[in-house]
Every structure is written in structure tokens, then in C-alpha cells.
Amino acid sequence: MSSTAFEAAVAASKQLPEKPDNMTLLRIYALYKQATEGDTQGKRPGFGDLVGRAKHDAWAALAGKSSEDAMREYVELIESLK
Secondary structure, three states, rough: OOOOHHEEEEEHHHOOOOOOOOHHHHHHHHHHHHHOOOOOOOOOOOOHHHHHHHHHHHHHOOOOHHHHHHHHHHHHHHHHHH
């Protein structure tokens, strides 16, 4: 997977015809973070930050996935939403 294809998918994600549902948005976020930063860092947000917890959990679920695999899955997911 080339970084160019990934960058194009990131740009395309901002111009999707419809806003994806929350579960899909979490998947997009998690794949992006895994592709660009690797495994999640830091502590899980507290109960007062439900959105932060959901994002953290979605990202943490991808622990161990390579940046390459995360990029490929991200591109495939964005393409499927166009």
C-alpha cells in the first residue's frame, strides 16, 4: 500500500457523500490512528469522556496490526463508502 493511496483516501474521507454511522466513524478513526501512530498510547479516558473512551477502545482493538495493514484497510473502507 502506497502512502499516496492512503493520503488520497484521507482526503476522500472528508468528502464522502453521506456521513457514516458512528461505528463506521470509529473504525475510520482507529484505522487512521493505527496506520499513522501504531498501537494506542496513554491511559484510557475516564467515564466522563464517553467519546474519548469509544475512540480509545476502537484504536486499542487494533493493537498489533501493522501500519501497512491498517492503511490498506482504511483505503478499502473509504472506497466502500464512496
